[in-house]
Amino acid sequence: MKVSILHKVVLIFCTCMFLNTEAQKTIAPEFGKGLFKLVGKDNSWSMKVGLRFQSLATTNWNASNGISNPSSSMLIRRSRLKFDGFAYSPKLKYKVELGLSNRDQSGASAYTSNAPRYILDALLKWNFSGNFVLWFGQTKLPGNRERVISSANLQQVDRSLLNSRFTIDRDMGFQLRHHFKLTDTFLVKEIFSMAQGEGRNITTGNIGGHQYTTRIELFPFGDFTSKGDYKGSDLAFEEQPKLSLGIAYDFNNNASKTRSNQGSYMFIDNTKDKILNDRVYHRTNISTLFIDAMYKHKGFSLMAEYANRDAKDPLAKNSDGSLTGDEVQVGHGLNIQTGYLVSKTVEVSARYTNISLDKIITGKDSENQYTLGLSKYVAGHSLKVQTDLSYTDIGFKTNQLLYRLQVDIHF
Incomplete structure (x- = not known):
């Protein structure tokens, strides 16, 4: 019922935008740049509307003793409706992104009022002075x-195991961003963030x-073309070498989840039925360090990331000192990914990922994943077909072979 209500609201909203032609100009952009763009008659506001979805098919095998026990699935991995533009002044921008697929909306709990998590991004960006921009929202x-x-x-096809184990993802709060040049080409970007620390779409309980998160990025050869430092593949075919070096440090004060603001809550004294009682959680300070780099030149790209998570008291304990069985997922990960465009539209790629959680604390073996990928870019990232094959070595446990095929379209 709730899903149908959301769809009705979106349909009514879009219909009103189309019908109200006397109040604004409607511009149809080129493919991949949004479904349409609205501009107020007095140019005091704008709105670009976009839509995208990913259709994914996967097959997974137990690879320990030859190929056996295959399982397969097909689903809409992501489906998103996006709005962005400016309000009142070009210095005040906004972005809204809604998730429409089941995967996008998953995670309903008492902390989200037992409602699907429709909202991915709801953000204001205010360029209040020079190169300073203040972000507020989720x-x-x-x-x-x-x-x-x-x-x-x-x-x-998708992000690496490092991201799934260590990401700090989305949250509600503010970010202060700034950039400056050390020389004519050497660019520096700085970000400071303060967030709630509970993850996205939380409505009850902090x-x-x-x-608190701080990130610094260094661009010794200048900025990338078309924000290419945050895009996979060198589809811009950078004429000159481009490099971005980044380091980020995140500190979550008295965190109560197994992966900082992600993962599951750590309950104590068998009080899961009292989840809104502030006294039923194990809480500890959790810090996460990220070091990464992106390099691109003439169709070649290389991305490397390192992550490390630590906690002051990683083992959740009951009031009598006994262990609950929950623990912070402390440890480190490494991801190296590279690709080369053999033509303007075809790319081969490879990725190696290592996840090494503290086995004494987490009881988990290290993981090594090897992935080979092939992408056909029909219209850049806006319309592409991607496939990859991954082999995952999980210590002495069951090893896995995973094949994926995905079509991605972005209006």
Whole structure:
């Protein structure tokens, strides 16, 4: 019922935008640049409306003793409706992104009022002075580079294991961003963020303290073409070498989840039925370090990331000192990914990922994943077909072979 209500609201909204032609100009942009764009008669506001979705097919095998026990699935991996533009002044921009697929809306709980999590981004960006921009709302935190790259602009079918284990994803708060040049070409970008520290779409409860993130990026050869430092593949075919080096540090004060603002809550004393009682959680300070780089030149791209998570008291304990069985997922990960465009529209890529969580604390073996990918860019990232094959070595446990095929379209 709730899903149908959302769809009705979206349909009514879009219909009103189309019908109200006397109040604004309607501009149909080129493919991949939005469905349509609205501009107020007095040029005091604008809105670009976009839509995209990904159709994904996967097959997974147990690879420990030869290829056996295959399982397969097909689904709409992501489906998004996007709005962005400016309001009142070009210095005040906004972005709204809604998730329409089941995967986009998953995660309903008492903390989200048991409602689907429709809202991905709801953000204001105010350029209040010079190169300073203040962001306020819900959006991605400035953590690892791979997470901030839009899922529409990925080099392979999906992000790496490093991202799934260590990302700090989206949260509600503010970000202060600034950039300056050291020389004519050497560019520096700085970001500071303060967030609630509970993840996205939280409506009830802010357990513990807040989450603080700082990120610095260095561009010794100048900025990338068309924001290419946050896009997979060198589709711009950079004429000169371009390099971005980034380092980010995140501190979540009195966090109560197993992966900082992600993962599951750590309950104590068997009190899961009292989840809104502030006294039923294990809380500890969690810090995460990210170091990453992006390099591009004439169709070749290389992205590398390192992540490390630590906690002051990673083991959740009951009031009597006994262990609950929950723990912070402390450890580190490494991801190296490269690709080369053999033509303007065809790319081969490869990725290696290592996840090494603290086995004494988490009880988990290290993981190594090897991925080979092939992409056909019909219209850049706006219309592409991607496929990849991954082999995952999980210590002494069951190894896995995964094949994926995905079509991505972005209006």
